[in-house]
Amino acid sequence: MDREWRPDVNTAPWGPFVGKGFKNESITHTDVAITCVVWLATLANLIIAGWLGYKQCQSSRSPLRSVYIWMIWLEMAASFIMGLMCFLYVMKCLRPSFYFFCTILTCWCIQVQLLLQIIINRIRLIVPDRRRSKMIMIATAAVVTGINISVFNIWIPARMQINHTYIFVNEIWDRIEKVLYLGIDAALNWYFLRVVKANLINNGLQKYNKLLRFNQRIIMLSLLMDVMIIAAMSIPNSFIYIQFHPLAYLVKLNIEMTMANLIKRIAVSSSRKAGRDNRARIASEFDSGNLSTSGHKSSATRAGTHARRSSLMELSNFGIKSASEREDRTVSFMPTGDQIKVTKDIHIQSDPIDGSEENVGEIVHAKGLQPGETSVVHSKSVDDLTEGGSVKSDYMRKEGDSDDETSLVIHQTKGTWTRLG
Structure with a gap:
């Protein structure tokens, strides 16, 4: 093993900067x-x-x-x-x-x-x-x-x-x-x-x-x-x-x-992590043509109408009232970590009285509007979506309306209040 490898091969250096006494090391x-x-x-x-x-x-x-x-x-x-x-x-x-x-x-x-x-x-x-x-x-x-x-x-x-x-x-x-x-x-x-x-x-x-x-x-x-x-x-x-x-x-x-x-x-x-998949599922359900960036879209959007609405009423005095959660709600998943644990229905009530102060009380659950009654707006909860509920708006949008308004519009026809949509 100490014998030199290929001793008959020419290994002389070439090119510039070669030392005068250059000597190759033996390769065994x-x-x-x-x-x-x-x-x-x-x-x-x-x-x-x-x-x-x-x-x-x-x-x-x-x-x-x-x-x-x-x-x-x-x-x-x-x-x-x-x-x-x-x-x-x-x-x-x-x-x-x-x-x-x-x-x-x-x-x-x-x-x-x-x-x-x-x-x-x-x-x-x-x-x-x-x-x-x-x-x-x-x-x-x-x-x-x-x-x-x-x-x-x-x-x-x-x-x-x-x-x-x-x-x-x-x-x-x-x-x-x-x-x-x-x-x-x-x-x-x-x-x-x-x-x-x-x-x-x-x-x-x-x-x-x-x-x-x-x-x-x-x-x-x-x-x-x-x-x-x-x-x-x-x-x-x-x-x-x-x-x-x-x-x-x-x-x-x-x-x-x-x-x-x-x-x-x-x-x-x-x-x-636990809960991330649920949050992604909820987000994907919100990602539809029926939702705007910050709230509901109306049925007019489903028909392909993209006009904005202008408000037909002025909320000179409004009250936000709170109530207990719905008792008949079905929970589709167990919330963990920073997931939503409680959802509430919030209704915005407008009073025609000028100069009155804002009051916060309990939520009033209104099933519908009768002629002459004050307008009531219903909101959807996250649980409604996860249980297969719709995110459709209950009211028709009119031209000039904003996609991101939190209040919906009640239209008056021939002296009576009628909910459209």
Whole structure:
């Protein structure tokens, strides 16, 4: 296993910036075996990531406008390109060059930047302070960009073997920046846990306990991926550890997409609380052509007439009277939570006496109007609707009437009061 892999293949470097004393590291059969196993694991995680990304594209209203969707697909593309190029390099299908190392490092920078921004995107879903979450995003991007620039200035010259100083500095700085990324990843995940507990769970949203427990467990796997990269740097061939980057970041990406799905399921589950279905059913019954935005529509609406009515009476003095609930009412569902528990019939009575004061008393249940009687308006209750009652208006609208008036009109014909509709 310590024999060199394909010793007869030409692996001489090409292109600009090649050091005078450039020497290729020997690649053994052990290195090839490790690379093949890691590459197969990378492909497996890439397939899983592609499936999760496809499902999230389907659930997105406008995936082409979603920054999150673009980030996950660019993360997958960068990981695939980087993994493929590293695999081909170990298999001695690619020769070392400035362009090769620059492409590898560019893919790595995209991986790091996008993955941390995906984590921050998850945090921004929970943090109520938009300014703070934006500052976290900007500060993280600035720090990571600074690290990336330093790596470009150190890692590529060291790989091109320009001089021994770059090689020595790279041996130290390469491990330091991996530890820095580990620290940033751990800090962002810790902040997410803290925000979920402080802003959601402590405020009574116990359903997010599932999200907290899942994140506490999965965060260890995510951080172990960074530890795996650091440990892989101890492999004798200093290039082999780069093959672990695509695998680690695809695992992290799968964790983030799984977390996003969990957050969505928990948020949607709120609509399945007790009573929500009943409220939706009531709302759907109100959503008909017989109802306006705030009250009843008349039979004229059913005939296709959309004219507004003008009031035929002036309510110079009105009294709202209250009475006991109807005793013969049938309850179609048991109210829970903030559902309607009590409904009452309210009748508006108009007195022709000028200058009198408003009085509030008990409801007067009037079955009809006789000639010369004061007009009485009947209102419908929610229970009437749920029991199959009609939401039709008892009175005819006239031209100029308002859809949203609470009073209905009584029309006088030939000296007698007649209810129309």
